[in-house]
Amino acid sequence: MPQAAPDPYGAATHEVINQPLELAGTNLFTADRPLTEAVAREGAGWASNDIADFGARIGTADYLDLGVQANRHQPEFDTHDRYGHRIDLVRFHPSYHQLMTTAIEEGLHASPWTDPRQGAHVARAARFYMHSQVEPGHGCPISMTFAAVACLNQQPDVARHWLPKVFARDYDPRNVPADQKTGVTIGMAMTEKQGGSDVRANTTRAIPVGAGGPGGEYELVGHKYFVSAPMCDAFLVLAQAPGGLSCFLVPRWKPDGTKNPLQVVRLKKKMGNASNATSETELRGALGWMIGQEGRGVATIIEMVAMTRFDCMIGSSAIMRAAVSQAIDHCRQRAAFGKLLIDQPIMRNVLADLAIETEAALALAMRIARALDDREAGLVRIGAAIGKYWICKRTPGLAAEAMECIGGSGVMEDGPMPRHFRESPVNAIWEGSGNVQCLDVLRALSRTPETLDACFAELAAARGGNASYDRHVAALTDDMRETSDFEERARDLVDRLAVGLQASVLVRHAPAFVSDAYCASRIGQRGAHQFGALPKTVDFGAIIERARPR
Structure with missing residues (x-):
């Protein structure tokens, strides 16, 4: 082996030490x-x-x-x-x-x-x-x-x-009519400049071709301000039909093989979600078919929105997991002040806290997934709105704290943390911002009161497992008896419902050192929770080891 050239002038400035190895080559399932x-x-x-x-x-x-x-x-x-x-x-x-x-x-x-x-x-x-x-x-x-x-x-x-083509496991990105493909993807287009979340303010018009009605053909004229994934093969679109706001399926290509006048104006310049295109789009007499009843567009498309909100829960939980994995892996390799970072008491508190937040988010998301399997409609209806609100809201703070654990290297664009951080606010805004989710909870309570029963049945299932939790549920039960002023109190009540649902799953199924730490910090310490403020009784080592990507 060739020998290193001598360095008589001391030109070699330093040896690279105390730098972590890249986190890669782990099984994302068995390591979690x-x-x-x-x-x-x-x-x-x-x-x-x-x-x-x-x-x-x-x-x-x-x-x-x-x-x-x-x-x-x-x-x-x-x-x-x-x-x-x-x-x-x-x-x-x-x-x-x-x-x-x-x-x-x-x-x-x-x-x-x-x-x-x-x-x-x-x-x-x-x-x-x-x-x-x-x-x-x-x-x-x-x-x-x-x-x-x-x-x-x-x-x-x-x-x-x-x-049949939606269900196919064939990805075909070609810009050709759907009839020429073996598999297709579907997008949605609701938001307009003047309305945002207030889709009833939409001005896009749907003019019937022939008799119209459910399944009938229409020509759509108008604009959509946010259309994500504009290369999807068709879009579910809200537009004003003669009988009111209705839902339509609008393909990019017409059945005769000609281009449907669904025209992209420009791509949005986004701070995050960079790999995915989001566009402004104009409909210039675009062909579409009415889905569901005329004038019932919101009720029709809300079935789709509920499922995308559920995926927002999962996606934000995933960002949490990716961020906390990076933080823990870095701290177990990097030393400062004579110790590995993971052995520093103050850092252990922060890492354990991030790990608890991440596990709670995953636990609630997977509980709602099971509710979908078990057709627990009431829990899905209210749980998806609560979970989407809370998990997506907590993700940016967690991503920022995880980046801080890594220090200066965490801010560098040649690592993954800036991407996780830029992505972290997206799900809190898309598919309805925090206020919209709280209003949706109110809508569920007023229109389908059984959803609240389903929520409290879930909370009741964990009673007796933690004294702080029991007090939390009792106080929440009292405060939810009167909902006439719910909108004014919405953030506080939905916050507490979310913490209660997460705690319910953890108390029943997580190790006691996780659930007790969650209840002590998120319930016992009322108010805004600052990461790294866990009580000293917490078993920091056990929590970090449980979360460490193995």
């Missing part, structure tokens, strides 16, 4: 103890081996790099080809297409619908959770396609034509 336990507990133990195989495949350094490349090389948009023909083509890096291919081949877009067995939603949620840790942006078209099924099923004649 709370996840493996949740899969077994919530009824998908039969899928554990397949999920483990998937976790090993996507945890490799090469596969993780797909997420890096998909964000580094962002989508580009061409309105026309070089001959002047309108094409509305968004071009993606090959890494994005590989992520989409994997997701669809694994059934992340449809497996609970094509194989509806006990635990199907739980198994799919586990896979979606792991794949979102690699790269969350591609999950948008996957989630919308998954969620669109509930909406399309309300119009059986349209569903019969589209669902």
Whole structure:
């Protein structure tokens, strides 16, 4: 072996020491103890081996790099080809297409619908959770396609034509009519400039072609301010029909093979979610079919929105897991002031706190997944809104704290933390911001009071397991007796409902050192919770070891 050249002048400034190795080559399933336990507990133990195989495949350094490349090389948009023909083509890096291919081949877009067995939603949620840790942006078209099924099923004649290709495990990114493809993806277009979340202010018009009505043809004229994944093959769109706001399926290509005048104006410039294209789109007489009853557009599309909100819970939980994994792995390798960071008392408190938050988010998300499998409609209805609000709201703070654990290196763009941080606020805003979720809880309580019964039945299941928890539920029960002023108190009440639901799952199923720490910090210490303020009675080492990517 060649010998190193002598350094007579002392020009070698330093030796690289005390720097961690990259976190890669781990099985994203078997290395995550709370996840493996949740899969077994919530009824998908039969899928554990397949999920483990998937976790090993996507945890490799090469596969993780797909997420890096998909964000580094962002989508580009061409309105026309070089001959002047309108094409509305968004071009993606090959890494994005590989992520989409994997997701669809694994059934992340449809497996609970094509194989509806006990635990199907739980198994799919586990896979979606792991794949979102690699790269969350591609999950948008996957989630919308998954969620669109509930909406399309309300119009059986349209569903019969589209669902076979929605269910197919073939990813076909070509810009061609759906009839020429073996598999398709579905998006949605609701938001307009003047309304935002207030979709009843939409001005897009739907003019009937012929008799119209459910399943009938319409021409849509108007604009949509946020259309994510504009290369989907069709979109569920809200527009004003003669009988009121209604839902329509609008394809990118007409059945005769001509381009539907659903025209992308520009791609949005986003702080996060960079791998996924989001567009402004104009409908210039675009063909669409009415889905559901005329004038019932919100009620029709809310079936889809509920499922995408559920995926927001999973996606934000995944960002938490990715961030806390990086923080713990860094701190177990990096030393300061004579000790590894993971052995420093103040850092142990922070890491344990981040780990508890992450496990609580996953626990609630997987509980709602089981509720989908068990058709617990009341719990799904209110639990998805509460969970989406709380988990997505907590993610940015956790991502920032995890970045701080890593220090200056955590801010560098050649590492994963800036990407996780930029992604962290997205789910809290998309599919309805925090206030919208709180109002949705109020809507559920007023229109379907049995949802509150389902929520409190879930809370009651953990009574007797922790004294702080019992007091929390008792006080919440008293405060929820009167809901006439709910909107003014909404943030406080939904916060407490969310903490109660997370605690309920942990008290029943997590080790006592996790559930007791959660209850002591999130319930015993009322008010805004600062990461790293766990009481000294907490078993920091056990919590960190449980969360460590093994």
